[in-house]
Amino acid sequence: MSRSCEIDTLPVDGLCIPLNISIGTKIITDYVKICCPNEKDGEEVHILTKNSQDTSVKGSPQQFVCTTCGRCFYPHTSRFFKELKTDIKTIIS
Numbered sequence: 001m002s003r004s005c006e007i008d009t010l011p012v013d014g015l016c017i018p019l020n021i022s023i024g025t026k027i028i029t030d031y032v033k034i035c036c037p038n039e040k041d042g043e044e045v046h047i048l049t050k051n052s053q054d055t056s057v058k059g060s061p062q063q064f065v066c067t068t069c070g071r072c073f074y075p076h077t078s079r080f081f082k083e084l085k086t087d088i089k090t091i092i093s
Contacts, residue, residue: 035079
């Protein structure tokens with residue numbers, strides 16, 4: 001299991017990633033669709049492909065490339081996680 005952005009993630013399966021969130025002794029697992037960080041609501045869906053694994057980073061995370069806009073990114077920097085981070089900041093502030 002690799003660590004990314006303080007959230008435990010398992011290896012990517014297709015274009016979804018399992019997300020494990022621990023709250024006390026309870027562990028919640030859900031699957032999150034990976035979306036391009038540049039994709040906006042109402043826009044045509046961006047097409048993603050696996051690029052390679054980055055061996056220069058601990059855990060060798062899978063990289064993705066968006067064939068629509070050319071953006072390369074890791075799953076933990078996808079649109080979902082950017083929105084989640086914003087939501088969490090709003091809730092705790």
